[in-house]
Amino acid sequence: AQRVTQPEKLLSVFKGAPVELKCNYSYSGSPELFWYVQYSRQRLQLLLRHISRESIKGFTADLNKGETSFHLKKPFAQEEDSAMYYCALKAGGTSYGKLTFGQGTILTVHP
Amino acid sequence: DTAVSQTPKYLVTQMGNDKSIKCEQNLGHDTMYWYKQDSKKFLKIMFSYNNKELIINETVPNRFSPKSPDKAHLNLHINSLELGDSAVYFCASSKGTLVYSPLHFGNGTRLTVT
Numbered sequence: 001a002q003r004v005t006q007p008e009k010l011l012s013v014f015k016g017a018p019v020e021l022k023c024n025y026s027y028s029g030s031p032e033l034f035w036y037v038q039y040s041r042q043r044l045q046l047l048l049r050h051i052s053r054e055s056i057k058g059f060t061a062d063l064n065k066g067e068t069s070f071h072l073k074k075p076f077a078q079e080e081d082s083a084m085y086y087c088a089l090k091a092g093g094t095s096y097g098k099l100t101f102g103q104g105t106i107l108t109v110h111p
Numbered sequence: 112d113t114a115v116s117q118t119p120k121y122l123v124t125q126m127g128n129d130k131s132i133k134c135e136q137n138l139g140h141d142t143m144y145w146y147k148q149d150s151k152k153f154l155k156i157m158f159s160y161n162n163k164e165l166i167i168n169e170t171v172p173n174r175f176s177p178k179s180p181d182k183a184h185l186n187l188h189i190n191s192l193e194l195g196d197s198a199v200y201f202c203a204s205s206k207g208t209l210v211y212s213p214l215h216f217g218n219g220t221r222l223t224v225t
Contacts, residue, residue, distance in 0.1 A: 034213060043115075044154075044201060044216040084152060097142055097208030098167055101154040 002027040004089050006102035013077050014110050021072040021105045023061075023087030031089045033063055033070040034099070038084040047072075047085070057081070077109045114138070117202050117217035124192055125225055132187045132220045134202030140215070142166075142208055143185035145177060148199040148219070160185055161208055192224045 003026045013019050025031060033050040048056045050063045050070065061072045070087060087102040115136040124130050136143065144167075145157040159167035160179040174190045189196060202217040 036216075043218045046213045046215070049213060086154065097161075097205055097212065097214075098144075098156050098159060099203075099214055100156075104152045104154070106152075 002031065002089050002091050002100045004087050004100050004102035006085075006087055006105050008105050009103065010106050010108070012108045012110060015079055016076050019074050019077040019081070019107065019109075021085050021087075021107065023070045023072065023102055025068050025070065025087075025089050027068075027089060027091055029091060031091050033061070034088045034090065035059070035061055035070075035072050036086040036088055036101075038086070040083070044086070077107075079109045079111055082107055082109045115202055115204050115215050115217040117200075117220050119220060120218065121221050121223075123223045123225065126192055126194060128192050129188070129190045130192060130222070131189070132200055132202075132222070134185045134187070134217060136183055136202075136204040136215070136217075138204055138206075138215060140204035140206050141182050142205045142212075143179065143182075144203040144205075144214065145185065145187050146201040146203060146216075148201060150198070154201070158185075158187075159208075166208070189222075192222075194224050197222055197224045 005024045035047040037047045038044045059074045084104050086104045088099045117134050142161045144159045148154050157171045158177045163179045176188045179185045199219045199221050201219045203214040205212045205214045
């Protein structure tokens with residue numbers, strides 16, 4: 001069975017500081033990893049996904065299969081980055097597209 | 112406006128009542144999901160339908176009954192509501208069940224059972 005762990009429930013940084021939201025997963029196959037973000041009073045939305053290897057809003061995430069991690073990073077945090085961030089894993093085969101979420105990390109960026 | 116839309120946004124009801132939450136997507140997706148977000152913000156899948164057929168049922172009490180009249184709709188009916196059912200329920204959709212296909216979420220329905 002797949003599992004996603006986000007060890008930090010709360011993360012606070014100051015504006016301009018680097019930020020890293022940790023995500024570790026367990027799955028024996030080759031999963032697809034995603035980061036979703038939920039801003040205050042908004043819907044849960046896709047931030048980025050491993051397969052795209054892109055940078056969205058200055059965020060990047062690298063899949064480290066050796067450490068089974070998919071940490072989300074941004075070199076200079078902005079106040080508008082304050083939100084709830086979920087790491088999620090999608091397995092193939094009989095998972096039928098199911099996303100397994102981590103517990104979420106609330107990021108607060110102080111001015 | 113292409114999106115996943117849920118109604119109602121808020122639902123307050125008493126224990127023992129029966130209620131429904133509706134979900135519609137106009138993204139042309141063929142797979143739809145219901146997720147539950149509990150008080151600790153933990154998101155967990157409840158059901159998934161692919162082309163109107165149930166493909167995921169994650170040990171949800173049988174008081175919860177999803178219904179998919181067509182590929183664009185997935186409604187959730189809850190019988191005999193209990194206090195523990197209070198949560199935010201999210202509908203989502205995706206194009207197929209392939210591993211690379213991201214989910215698109217609705218705004219959520221906040222259910223409060225008193």
